[in-house]
Amino acid sequence: MEYVFDFMRLLGGDRAGATRRGGAARRPVPGVLLQLRLVFYGVLLGLMMPVIRQIDWSALVPPGLKIEWPTGFGIAWPAGHFRVPGGWGWADDGGKAEASSAAAAAGAAANAGGATAATGTLATAAGIASAASTAAASALSGGKPVSARFTICGHAKRIDCMVDGDTFWMAGTKIRIADIDTPETHPPRCAREARLGKAATLKMQAMLNAGPFTLTPIKRDVDRYGRKLRIVERGGVSLGAVLVRHGLARHYGGGKRSPWC
Secondary structure, eight states: OHHHHHHHHHHTTOTTTOBOTTSSSBOOOOOHHHHHHHHHHHHHHHHHHHHHHHSOGGGTSOTTOOOOOOOTTEEEETTEEEEOTTSSOBOOHHHHHHHHHHHHHHHHHHHHHHHHHHHHHHHHHHHHHHHHHHHHHHHHTTOSOBOOOOEEOOSSOOSSEEEETTEEEETTEEEEETTEEOOOOSSOSSHHHHHHHHHHHHHHHHHHTTSOBEEEEEEEEEOTTSOEEEEEEETTEEHHHHHHHTTSOEEOOSSOOOOOO
């Protein structure tokens, strides 16, 4: 573990505090090649962060363990505090004492009312899940307009995200826009289809995120893949038809689809 702290001190410019195991010898200043490697690994980690953030960590950690991404320019926990401005390093003793005091206070509060807080949290979570389920069921039946914030589907659990221009997930339900066909993206058959498919996905994502919309059922409730078949409308106008006018989709009423290549 002391090597981790030495590494942090070196990045912060505290070369005198970085020592080898044994305590006497001073660690040499990192060379240019090592610094370039650190920069490369930092850039690589930054590029990986969007993918890491989409992973459903709750399925990978033991029950009761909570993972939160640090925000701002510091990382704090009951055992200490790292500060980023001016270089990585341990905070002063006052910061440690403050963190320890906060941890002690939080522990006392948890011991005093832990059972009540846990019960209230579970009840609130159950209420939110029930409300979301009711809203989704109402939307799928062609009821009141619904709105959500859609992302592009990745490796994480799919709740509200876009698969491609004519397929998306909403509240954990997969929906196929029934009145259009868009270019395939998984996988595309040619470069032109890949380009149009990406454009169609982004355009439909922007339209869905623009405000409330309704999901109008058709005669068939689901297709052979189990996807809900719905026409997406806003103000009586089909969003699929808007995609057709932009040249990113074709009208579809069933049967064989024409190729895009």
